[in-house]
Amino acid sequence: MNRPYLKIDQVSKVFNRGSMSTEVLKDISLDIERGEFVSIIGHSGCGKSTLLNIIAGLTPATIGGILLEDREVNSPGPDRAVVFQNHSLLPWLTVYDNVRLAVDKVFGRQKSRAERHAWTMHNLDLVQMGHAADKRPSEVSGGMKQRVGIARALAMEPKVLLLDEPFGALDALTRAHLQDSVMQIHATLGNTVIMITHDVDEAVLLSDRIVMMTNGPSARVGEVLTVPLARPRKRLELVTNATYTKSRESVLKFLYERHQFVEAA
Numbered sequence: 540m541n542r543p544y545l546k547i548d549q550v551s552k553v554f555n556r557g558s559m560s561t562e563v564l565k566d567i568s569l570d571i572e573r574g575e576f577v578s579i580i581g582h583s584g585c586g587k588s589t590l591l592n593i594i595a596g597l598t599p600a601t602i603g604g605i606l607l608e609d610r611e612v613n614s615p616g617p618d619r620a621v622v623f624q625n626h627s628l629l630p631w632l633t634v635y636d637n638v639r640l641a642v643d644k645v646f647g648r649q650k651s652r653a654e655r656h657a658w659t660m661h662n663l664d665l666v667q668m669g670h671a672a673d674k675r676p677s678e679v680s681g682g683m684k685q686r687v688g689i690a691r692a693l694a695m696e697p698k699v700l701l702l703d704e705p706f707g708a709l710d711a712l713t714r715a716h717l718q719d720s721v722m723q724i725h726a727t728l729g730n731t732v733i734m735i736t737h738d739v740d741e742a743v744l745l746s747d748r749i750v751m752m753t754n755g756p757s758a759r760v761g762e763v764l765t766v767p768l769a770r771p772r773k774r775l776e777l778v779t780n781a782t783y784t785k786s787r788e789s790v791l792k793f794l795y796e797r798h799q800f801v802e803a804a
């Protein structure tokens with residue numbers, strides 16, 4: 540039998556606050572193949588970050604669980620690296636040291652000092668940040684900080700890369716540029732990626748599959764759309780591509796016709 544690489548198995552999540560309890564996620568199941576790029580899209584507050592945090596092992600599921608290569612994961616580990624919406628670099632360390640810290644933690648025993656240095660630089664170069672290795676986070680732009688966050692995650696050689704709206708805080712041009720970098724890295728390294736996004740175009744451009752979540756509480760997987768576009772994908776060529784337009788329309792219809800955003804009371 541062909542087992543899935545990553546299995547999200549009947550995950551439900553209830554948050555308790557005092558005597559109040561809210562079911563945020565209900566019975567979420569999803570199988571993800573090795574090397575797949577999957578996006579999760581849904582309205583604000585439906586539980587996307589909660590789901591990503593459960594996969595990362597940062598939040599426990601109330602029911603169900605996560606299996607990575609047939610093993611249950613319920614605590615954080617370098618096999619699942621997270622990039623958050625707002626970069627989480629340590630401000631007092633240089634760009635280089637922010638990445639090096641993660642490299643030392645994961646490869647401290649396996650790699651020599653020289654190898655760890657080379658690996659740190661290699662990953663900074665992957666995101667075109669090698670030139671700024673000695674700068675501090677406050678001295679580089681928002682897009683550059685996000686690049687360093689991605690380099691740090693990649694440097695851990697995670698089995699699964701978890702991205703929580705990694706480009707959310709960036710302007711459109713920087714965002715497009717970083718999307719291209721992520722596509723290129725995915726093509727070169729073949730990482731398994733789960734990315735949360737609010738952006739329909741971003742989801743279609745980057746994903747093999749788009750998981751659309753219904754509104755919370757008790758959010759579920761509403762629909763899963765396969766994006767049958769060949770890679771490499773070029774954003775300019777896709778503008779007039781019928782498959783692209785159709786995929787985009789399916790997601791928009793899901794979000795704005797069938798599951799309109801309703802502000803919680």
Ligand SMILES: Nc1ncnc2c1ncn2[C@@H]1O[C@H](COP(=O)(O)OP(=O)(O)OP(=O)(O)O)[C@@H](O)[C@H]1O
Nearest residue numbers: 554555556563582583584585586587588589590755
């Ligand atoms: N630690 C917590 N305790 C209680 N409730 C929580 C906790 N974390 C999240 N929630 C609630 O769970 C729901 C889902 O939150 P979550 O952050 O997962 O949504 P989201 O889909 O990522 O939203 P956004 O798109 O705005 O980032 C929200 O109603 C939120 O208030």
Ligand SMILES: [Mg+2]
Nearest residue numbers: 587588589703
């Ligand atoms: Mg979120």
